Every structure is written in structure tokens, then in C-alpha cells.
Amino acid sequence: MLAGFTSVMTCTPAHAQICAADRNGNGDASDAGETAMCEAMAGGGVQCPIERTACVADAAGAWACPLGLQFACAAPAPGATPTCSPHICTAADAPGGGIEHEPIVDDPGTPADGPVDAAGNCTGTIEIFSGRAVRCRTAGLSTTFSNCCKDKGKIIRDGNGSALASAGATVAVARGVFTGMKAAYTAFQAGATATQAASTGARALVIGIDPTSLAISVAINLMVEVLLQGCDQQDMEVGMLKGSGMCHEVGEYCTSKILGLCVQKARGQCCFNTKLGRIIQEQGRPQLKSFAGLGWGTPKQPFCRGFTAEEFQALDFSRMDLSDYYTEIQARAQGQIQLDMKDRIDAYTRTMGR
Missing domain, CATH: 1.20.5 (Single alpha-helices involved in coiled-coils or other helix-helix interfaces)
Structure with a gap:
């Protein structure tokens, strides 16, 4: 089941030259075949392999690029026919010219235990059905063109106020799966068989987790799938919560660019500790003036706060469809x-x- 782990968790080497091109004209370069590592050429220098074309000799025997004289010809190997490319190469880590990354959206949410006075009364703001602002990445350069937002199926069971009493507990379950995933990968790299590695991951996964709150077999399949892709911990957490019906998608935005071209997109989400919380948020917000004009925020900065006590009392549940x-x-x-x-x-x- 874990065969192929050795090919995962790869990264772009430092100082590597990369290039990007919007080949399908949709305004970005986040699709497969639209980014590439630049290749070394004979005599020094690099060339982008995207839309590379063979050069032709003019009447004087000099090589010229049929795409335009502004594009240089270079031989991929000594004695080979020179080629040219219309796309620019840039160092992946070049300041101001390499890959530009947006900070990860990672809102811890409203703390479960706020400040209290000497009598034990809460002095902070109480939020009901509050959520967390997070993101998952679609197919692109950083995810090795795997869709990390793909619905993974129902993994976390809605706590209904018991097994998962808080958003913190839900997050703990999601991160428990990631812990199991890392344990399995480490065991496999150390020489364990696929079966032994899977067993190690499963044991690490269930430690400290109420097994009634988690579809363990589905979670194990997920952690293997994530390892074989370029998904990170937050991608995996959101995939679990989203598949379990606990997230509201706000929209898509660009997380990484090369020379101004988007090479990786993500979808901003508001994720809640229960499916009921997500449903009441979606149907309750339109009833309240306090959310007018704010909505769910922006894809890059989702607005996921819960209801105040006064707002919650003002909700008309007879107008909500909870079927x-x-x-x-x-x-x-x-x-x-x-x-x-x-x-x-x-x-x-x-x-x-x-």
C-alpha cells in the first residue's frame, strides 16, 4: 500500500532555474505542462523546454530562431541542432524574480478558554459556531499537479456535542491523521515493509483519538494518498473536514507566482467543528445585518467568526432548512x-x- 513513498516530498533544488507559460490562454500557468525546470545547454546557460523549437540556418549559415530574432539559439549538446524557446528562465529562489508565495491562511479560531474574572465569569466575547479560516490547494506546481482540495469522503464523524465537543477536538483528530502519516513514512524510509509501515502509522494515528469520532480505515487511505502527492498538513486537514461536510468554500485565489504568472491556486475555506455549525452559519448569516457587506470575507482572508449571543438569539430557525x-x-x-x-x-x- 505504501509502495512509491520514495518518490514523494520532493522539492525544487536551491538555485534551480524554472519557467512558466500560459499555454491555454486562461490567464495563469497552474495547469500541467505550463511550468518546467530549465535545462542546461552546451556552452553554458539554460533554456526553457516549454514550446521549444529547432533553430534554422540562414543563407550565411548562422542559426536563427523562427519564433523571433529576440530569442537566442543554443545547442542542448555539442554538435546538436540549436533550439530556442520563447519563455524566460528564472532562479526559483531569486529575490524579486523567483517563485513568490502567499503566506498560508491559518486562523487558529476563537480560543475555547477565554479570560475569566475572579468569580469565574467569562469576560471575553462569546462566539457560537465559530470557525477557522484555512485553505486547500488545487492542482498546480506546488502540489505536483494533484488536487489537494479533492473531497476525501466522510472521515470525521460529526460529534453532535459529544465525541467532538469543540473545534479544537476536531483539529486534534485531523492532526492525529497527519501524525500517523509521518510515522508510516518514517518507518518505510527506515526499511520497514509496506505492511509494517501501515501498521506503525495506524498505531500512531489512534493514540489520543476517540476511535468513534474517526473513520480510521478511510483516514489511513487518505494519509497514504496525501504522501504520494504534494499536499501539506493543512491541505489534508481541510480535505478531511470538507469531505465531512464541515467547511464553507469562500473562493479561489493565487498562492504562488513566477514572473507574474500564477502557478498555484488555493481555495479559502471556513471550517467548523460540526456539520450543523456550517449549516447554521450558511443560513443564519443572511438574516443578520452585522454580516451585511462582509459576507464570508475574501478567498485569501475568509471571515469565519461565530455568532454573538445576541446575534444567535435573533436567528429565525423556522426559516432554516436543516434536512x-x-x-x-x-x-x-x-x-x-x-x-x-x-x-x-x-x-x-x-x-x-x-
């Missing part, structure tokens, strides 16, 4: 009943010695 959540509760309750029945039958069988 999506009711269906999930009903399905979970039916499954739980079957599980309880099996546990009781098993216990009875053990007691009777059968």
Missing part, C-alpha cells in the same frame, strides 16, 4: 442501534460461554 443534518442524524442513530444490539448479543454470548 441535510436531520438525515445524517437519522442514519447515524440507526447504525448506532445496530451496533449496540451487536455489542449486547456479543456480551450475552460471552457470559453464557458460547
Whole structure:
């Protein structure tokens, strides 16, 4: 299952030359085939392989680029026919000219324990159904053209106020999966077999996590998939929360550019600790003047604060459609009943010695 780990977690070498081109005319260079490592040429220098063209000899025997005289001809190897490219190479780490990265959107959310007075009364602002501003990256240069925003399926079960009582607990579960993923990768690199590495990752994954809050088998499949792609920890966390119905997508923005061309995009999200929280936020905000004009913020800076006590009291729940959540509760309750029945039958069988 873990075969191929040796090919992951690669990065652009320091001082490497790269190039980018908007080949399909959509205004960015974030699609496969639109970025490349520049290649060394005979006699020194580098050339972009994107849309590279063979040079032609003029009447005097001099080589000229058919794309334009402004593009230099260079031979890829001694004695080879010179080629030219219309695209510029730049050092990946060149100040002001290499890859420009936007800071990662990573909002810790409202602290669960705010300031209190001597009597134990909360002196801070209480927020109900607050969320976190995060992002996941779509297919692009930094993700080895893998879509890290892809719906991973339902992994984290909605706590309904018990298994996952706070956003902090939800984040702990998501980060627990990442811990398991790293443990599996480390074991594999140390010489463990695929089965041994998977077992190591699974043990690390469940430590400190309520197993009823997590679809462990799906989570293990996710952590293997993430390792084989260029997704980072926040991509994985958002993939889990988004697939579990706990995120509201705000929009897409550019996170990395080369020479002004976007080579990596991301989708800003507001993620909540429960699916119910996300539904009430989506249907409650339009009812309140305090959110008018603010909406969900911008993709780069999602606005994910919770409701104040006064705002929450002003919500008209009769105008909200919670059927999506009711269906999930009903399905979970039916499954739980079957599980309880099996546990009781098993216990009875053990007691009777059968």
C-alpha cells in the first residue's frame, strides 16, 4: 500500500532555474505542462523546454530562431541542432524574480478558554459556531499537479456535542491523521515493509483519538494518498473536514507566482467543528445585518467568526432548512442501534460461554 513513498516530498533544488507559460490562454500557468525546470545547454546557460523549437540556418549559415530574432539559439549538446524557446528562465529562489508565495491562511479560531474574572465569569466575547479560516490547494506546481482540495469522503464523524465537543477536538483528530502519516513514512524510509509501515502509522494515528469520532480505515487511505502527492498538513486537514461536510468554500485565489504568472491556486475555506455549525452559519448569516457587506470575507482572508449571543438569539430557525443534518442524524442513530444490539448479543454470548 505504501509502495512509491520514495518518490514523494520532493522539492525544487536551491538555485534551480524554472519557467512558466500560459499555454491555454486562461490567464495563469497552474495547469500541467505550463511550468518546467530549465535545462542546461552546451556552452553554458539554460533554456526553457516549454514550446521549444529547432533553430534554422540562414543563407550565411548562422542559426536563427523562427519564433523571433529576440530569442537566442543554443545547442542542448555539442554538435546538436540549436533550439530556442520563447519563455524566460528564472532562479526559483531569486529575490524579486523567483517563485513568490502567499503566506498560508491559518486562523487558529476563537480560543475555547477565554479570560475569566475572579468569580469565574467569562469576560471575553462569546462566539457560537465559530470557525477557522484555512485553505486547500488545487492542482498546480506546488502540489505536483494533484488536487489537494479533492473531497476525501466522510472521515470525521460529526460529534453532535459529544465525541467532538469543540473545534479544537476536531483539529486534534485531523492532526492525529497527519501524525500517523509521518510515522508510516518514517518507518518505510527506515526499511520497514509496506505492511509494517501501515501498521506503525495506524498505531500512531489512534493514540489520543476517540476511535468513534474517526473513520480510521478511510483516514489511513487518505494519509497514504496525501504522501504520494504534494499536499501539506493543512491541505489534508481541510480535505478531511470538507469531505465531512464541515467547511464553507469562500473562493479561489493565487498562492504562488513566477514572473507574474500564477502557478498555484488555493481555495479559502471556513471550517467548523460540526456539520450543523456550517449549516447554521450558511443560513443564519443572511438574516443578520452585522454580516451585511462582509459576507464570508475574501478567498485569501475568509471571515469565519461565530455568532454573538445576541446575534444567535435573533436567528429565525423556522426559516432554516436543516434536512441535510436531520438525515445524517437519522442514519447515524440507526447504525448506532445496530451496533449496540451487536455489542449486547456479543456480551450475552460471552457470559453464557458460547
